[in-house]
Amino acid sequence: MAEYTVTVSSTLQALLDGKKYSTLKDVLVTMNPADIAAVFEEMKQDRLPVLFRLLPKELAAETFVEMEPENQELLIHGFSDAELREVLNELYVDDAVDIVEEMPANVVRRILAQATPEMRKDINDILRYPENSAGAIMTTEYVSLRTGMTVGDAITSIRRTGVDKETIYSCYVTEARKLIGMVTVKDLLLAQDDETLIDDIMETNVISVPTLADEEEVALTLSKYNFIALPVVDGDGRIVGIVTFDDAMDVMEEAATEDMEIMSGMTPSDKSYLYSSAFDLFKHRIPWLLVLMVSSTFTSIIITSFETALAVHVILTAFIPMIMGTGGNTGSQSSVTIIRALSLGELEFRDLPKVVWKEIRTALMCGLVLGVVCYAKLMLFDRLVMGNLDVTAMVALAVSATLAVTVLVAKIIGCMLPMVAKKLGFDPAVMASPFIATIVDAISLFVYFGISSALLFR
Amino acid sequence: MAEYTVTVSSTLQALLDGKKYSTLKDVLVTMNPADIAAVFEEMKQDRLPVLFRLLPKELAAETFVEMEPENQELLIHGFSDAELREVLNELYVDDAVDIVEEMPANVVRRILAQATPEMRKDINDILRYPENSAGAIMTTEYVSLRTGMTVGDAITSIRRTGVDKETIYSCYVTEARKLIGMVTVKDLLLAQDDETLIDDIMETNVISVPTLADEEEVALTLSKYNFIALPVVDGDGRIVGIVTFDDAMDVMEEAATEDMEIMSGMTPSDKSYLYSSAFDLFKHRIPWLLVLMVSSTFTSIIITSFETALAVHVILTAFIPMIMGTGGNTGSQSSVTIIRALSLGELEFRDLPKVVWKEIRTALMCGLVLGVVCYAKLMLFDRLVMGNLDVTAMVALAVSATLAVTVLVAKIIGCMLPMVAKKLGFDPAVMASPFIATIVDAISLFVYFGISSALLFR
Numbered sequence: 021m022a023e024y025t026v027t028v029s030s031t032l033q034a035l036l037d038g039k040k041y042s043t044l045k046d047v048l049v050t051m052n053p054a055d056i057a058a059v060f061e062e063m064k065q066d067r068l069p070v071l072f073r074l075l076p077k078e079l080a081a082e083t084f085v086e087m088e089p090e091n092q093e094l095l096i097h098g099f100s101d102a103e104l105r106e107v108l109n110e111l112y113v114d115d116a117v118d119i120v121e122e123m124p125a126n127v128v129r130r131i132l133a134q135a136t137p138e139m140r141k142d143i144n145d146i147l148r149y150p151e152n153s154a155g156a157i158m159t160t161e162y163v164s165l166r167t168g169m170t171v172g173d174a175i176t177s178i179r180r181t182g183v184d185k186e187t188i189y190s191c192y193v194t195e196a197r198k199l200i201g202m203v204t205v206k207d208l209l210l211a212q213d214d215e216t217l218i219d220d221i222m223e224t225n226v227i228s229v230p231t232l233a234d235e236e237e238v239a240l241t242l243s244k245y246n247f248i249a250l251p252v253v254d255g256d257g258r259i260v261g262i263v264t265f266d267d268a269m270d271v272m273e274e275a276a277t278e279d280m281e282i283m284s285g286m287t288p289s290d291k292s293y294l295y296s297s298a299f300d301l302f303k304h305r306i307p308w309l310l311v312l313m314v315s316s317t318f319t320s321i322i323i324t325s326f327e328t329a330l331a332v333h334v335i336l337t338a339f340i341p342m343i344m345g346t347g348g349n350t351g352s353q354s355s356v357t358i359i360r361a362l363s364l365g366e367l368e369f370r371d372l373p374k375v376v377w378k379e380i381r382t383a384l385m386c387g388l389v390l391g392v393v394c395y396a397k398l399m400l401f402d403r404l405v406m407g408n409l410d411v412t413a414m415v416a417l418a419v420s421a422t423l424a425v426t427v428l429v430a431k432i433i434g435c436m437l438p439m440v441a442k443k444l445g446f447d448p449a450v451m452a453s454p455f456i457a458t459i460v461d462a463i464s465l466f467v468y469f470g471i472s473s474a475l476l477f478r
Numbered sequence: 479m480a481e482y483t484v485t486v487s488s489t490l491q492a493l494l495d496g497k498k499y500s501t502l503k504d505v506l507v508t509m510n511p512a513d514i515a516a517v518f519e520e521m522k523q524d525r526l527p528v529l530f531r532l533l534p535k536e537l538a539a540e541t542f543v544e545m546e547p548e549n550q551e552l553l554i555h556g557f558s559d560a561e562l563r564e565v566l567n568e569l570y571v572d573d574a575v576d577i578v579e580e581m582p583a584n585v586v587r588r589i590l591a592q593a594t595p596e597m598r599k600d601i602n603d604i605l606r607y608p609e610n611s612a613g614a615i616m617t618t619e620y621v622s623l624r625t626g627m628t629v630g631d632a633i634t635s636i637r638r639t640g641v642d643k644e645t646i647y648s649c650y651v652t653e654a655r656k657l658i659g660m661v662t663v664k665d666l667l668l669a670q671d672d673e674t675l676i677d678d679i680m681e682t683n684v685i686s687v688p689t690l691a692d693e694e695e696v697a698l699t700l701s702k703y704n705f706i707a708l709p710v711v712d713g714d715g716r717i718v719g720i721v722t723f724d725d726a727m728d729v730m731e732e733a734a735t736e737d738m739e740i741m742s743g744m745t746p747s748d749k750s751y752l753y754s755s756a757f758d759l760f761k762h763r764i765p766w767l768l769v770l771m772v773s774s775t776f777t778s779i780i781i782t783s784f785e786t787a788l789a790v791h792v793i794l795t796a797f798i799p800m801i802m803g804t805g806g807n808t809g810s811q812s813s814v815t816i817i818r819a820l821s822l823g824e825l826e827f828r829d830l831p832k833v834v835w836k837e838i839r840t841a842l843m844c845g846l847v848l849g850v851v852c853y854a855k856l857m858l859f860d861r862l863v864m865g866n867l868d869v870t871a872m873v874a875l876a877v878s879a880t881l882a883v884t885v886l887v888a889k890i891i892g893c894m895l896p897m898v899a900k901k902l903g904f905d906p907a908v909m910a911s912p913f914i915a916t917i918v919d920a921i922s923l924f925v926y927f928g929i930s931s932a933l934l935f936r
Contacts (some may be wrong), residue, residue: 298839
């Protein structure tokens with residue numbers, strides 16, 4: 021697809037340079053908004069306003085939504101008030117909110133000034149909900165039906181109002197704004213008879229989410245039930261908006277990216293890689309690097325305190341990286357598995373004993389295999405093949421035993437910390453690899469020097 | 479939600495124990511298939527057949543689809559041929575294929591024997607496509623319209639055939655099976671006039687995917703364009719099926735999970751955590767642990783070869799974990815960022831120079847800050863506060879300089895390896911933290927001992 025973007029983009033550039041505006045327009049109108057936006061972002065920024073003005077009203081608004089905030093801002097600066105008003109009129113409220121959230125204050129003021137009073141009110145309402153809540157990502161443009169309507173009435177009502185709705189396929193039946201039923205366009209079209217009351221065919225056990233539900237929970241719920249849209253209700257059971265599947269997909273994608281970023285020791289970023297400057301990347305990466313570097317002071321202190329012993333058996337030093345590395349890897353296997361299961365709602369805190377028990381059994385198997393293989397490798401490869409006579413049977417035993425114990429400790433810590441973090445209201449993803457590795461590093465050193473002392477310094 | 483499952487499940491258990499079947503049925507029919515499946519999985523397995531038989535035909539089939547393969551198999555074993563046939567008749571083809579893929583051969587034979595000839599053919603067709611391809615996840619039940627139909631004809635056709643289609647909202651217009659247009663139910667309902675030809679309102683620039691497209695690419699395309707369904711076409715441009723948004727969501731979720739598993743050194747697993755045995759977990763975790771343990775032999779060899787030098791300056795040992803840890807963390811920041819951007823289609827191989835240059839600048843900033851903070855920490859905390867006089871200005875300089883160089887190396891390797899892997903046709907996720915850490919570990923030790931030799935052993 022990216023290849024396609026580049027090819028189209030150079031063709032369009034040529035048309036633009038040749039001022040062949042009408043051909044350019046004919047090409048653009050056959051394209052999908054997401055593709056037009058991708059092509060526009062490849063072009064020189066100063067050509068954007070010209071290109072954008074070639075698009076018909078609706079397509080222009082749809083393309084605008086798909087563009088990067090930087091370019092949206094640039095375009096808005098070039099718009100006359102009338103042009104801005106036209107684009108705004110074509111936007112769905114949730115898209116308008118997304119744009120408003122990314123713009124600097126002066127642009128926001130201009131947008132709100134040019135929006136219709138109704139849209140201004142809707143934007144302000146949605147902006148009032150906390151970030152990442154159902155209320156903040158919903159749209160207020162859904163199809164609302166009333167009890168007592170027939171299937172025929174419902175279809176007529178959809179035909180009259182549907183053009184402004186984000187989806188017409190899930191319709192919500194209300195009574196005094198309370199959500200009491202849901203009916204799909206499929207139900208309506210397949211109903212035997214236009215005179216059937218929607219009350220008789222609607223689903224009354226409607227699954228909804230409260231306005232303050234976390235956006236990730238909203239996406240999971242929608243995905244679990246395979247819904248096209250999920251209604252959002254206030255404390256009194258009144259429907260205030262809907263979240264559609266496409267927004268849920270974006271939430272899922274962003275949530276997974278965010279989890280990966282946090283798990284690898286970065287503060288999450290909204291910007292895509294190519295739109296992030298080196299300084300952006302630096303800002304998101306340096307905090308955890310500093311924290312982890314400073315916290316490894318513990319490992320230095322532990323090693324320093326065993327300095328005398330190490331000077332006698334310098335060979336022990338050679339295996340510190342292997343022990344720490346294995347501890348980190350095995351702990352991160354457990355923590356990442358648990359963090360993902362928590363994110364997908366597959367695990368609850370009450371599963372903790374079950375999880376710990378499963379990890380202990382897994383750790384015993386892994387520890388046994390790693391210990392045996394490590395012992396064999398040390399005695400056969402390091403001692404026999406490489407001829408390193410410092411690797412005695414006792415040294416090999418100390419290293420292998422430490423490895424097995426470290427695996428056990430790492431897996432128990434790796435599975436418990438994310439679950440406890442979630443229970444305490446923290447993001448479990450913070451408890452991933454780098455954090456756990458630091459703890460496991462310290463513990464494994466104690467185990468190593470403890471076992472070595474017992475076996476070698478008697 | 480999980481709390482809710484438990485509560486409902488104990489209520490239902492009580493009704494079941496009291497043999498109050500009709501009340502039980504009344505409760506079940508108000509519930510959503512996904513919730514019924516969740517409740518059923520909490521119950522004792524031997525009660526499943528009784529519970530399942532309480533459900534009306536269609537709800538039974540929908541619930542069946544949502545259950546874990548273990549329980550599906552158990553139920554199929556208990557089904558009479560007639561019961562199996564009934565469930566099969568209610569399934570969509572793609573769901574039937576998902577089930578067939580999870581069952582042992584004897585169960586598959588029974589399923590195929592009981593399916594209608596038409597469904598058997600469709601199942602076999604889909605099974606022929608490679609795993610994880612568009613063909614393998616599509617369904618053949620879509621709404622097909624012909625050119626020349628009016629809006630009224632189209633609606634009548636949907637009303638007649640729609641009940642068996644997975645989605646009716648995206649309709650595909652074909653001519654001699656070639657896909658030539660797409661029209662949504664929204665377009666049809668909002669058309670001015672029932673006599674309008676669909677040729678006049680259909681989208682002719684239809685975005686589709688080939689049968690062999692990777693399922694992740696299918697999901698990304700669908701998500702990019704916010705489509706409810708995406709048509710799958712063969713080499714001659716004939717439509718052979720569609721992939722719906724709900725399946726795309728599942729693909730996205732699984733792909734992210736798989737990436738996380740691979741990135742943390744596990745072979746990916748289809749089973750959810752609670753359904754995996756300790757032995758399952760062991761099998762998926764031990765291979766990489768063994769590989770990484772054995773490959774850390776390099777670090778041991780490097781350390782051993784500097785043994786004599788280390789015996790003189792044992793203090794150098796104390797900072798090995800910190801240097802390796804920082805190298806691993808900083809490399810994994812880059813690799814995870816790049817792997818995710820590749821997964822989301824945000825980066826191409828041709829972006830490599832841009833990426834490397836951005837990572838170098840980021841690394842210089844990170845390396846500078848880390849080096850300075852590290853030097854200050856060593857001189858102020860380790861030397862002054864802790865009174866460790868082995869930490870001389872030269873030792874501190876060697877450690878800090880190594881840290882800065884390691885960060886640079888780690889970020890360059892971390893960003894390049896995944897992109898090169900993808901170019902060579904490997905899964906970039908394999909090039910994540912554990913793998914890169916092992917390489918960076920070895921390099922950072924060389925740098926450390928090189929710089930130390932230059933500064934301390936002159």
